[in-house]
Amino acid sequence: MITITRADYHDPQHGYDIVRLLDAYARDPMGGGQPLSTFTREHLIARLAQYEAISLLAYDGEQAVGLLNAFTGFSTFACRPLINIHDLAVLPDYRGRGISLQLLSEIEYIARERNCCKLTLEVLSNNTIAAKAYKTFGFSGYELAPEAGRAEFWEKKI
Secondary structure, three states: OEEEEEOOOOOHHHHHHHHHHHHHHHHOHHHOOOOOOHHHHHHHHHHHHHOOEEEEEEEEOOEEEEEEEEEEEEEOOOOEEEEEEEEEEEOHHHOOOOHHHHHHHHHHHHHHHOOOOOEEEOOOOOOHHHHHHHHHHOOOOOOOOHHHOOOOOOOOOO
């Protein structure tokens, strides 16, 4: 049986589980294919605690098998908070069991508790499995109006 837990950044086991699962995700081709840096492994939990971060852990008994990291933002158009899902990962042996949907359900519950106007996330165009799960859950591409086109996610590393 899978249980979903809101992580406590002051709980050493939760911290360990977050870093372990995020590292597994980072090593996956859809996470970039590289392990987390030593700096990230050593400082991530303290930094998450400094921000309006939300981490959810999926457990199969005592084993952490899924992770969702999200951050509170703000929609100027709606004048309400939003939650951006930054990471969503399930260990390979546990994929296809609906764990991502359980994590998404819990973050939606939290967003509704906080009177958020929406959930946001990004997905790689070739990550068809994740995109299918997100569509099943009700996500869609962002556009203000069809003639304006769809939003694209861009970055500039600094």
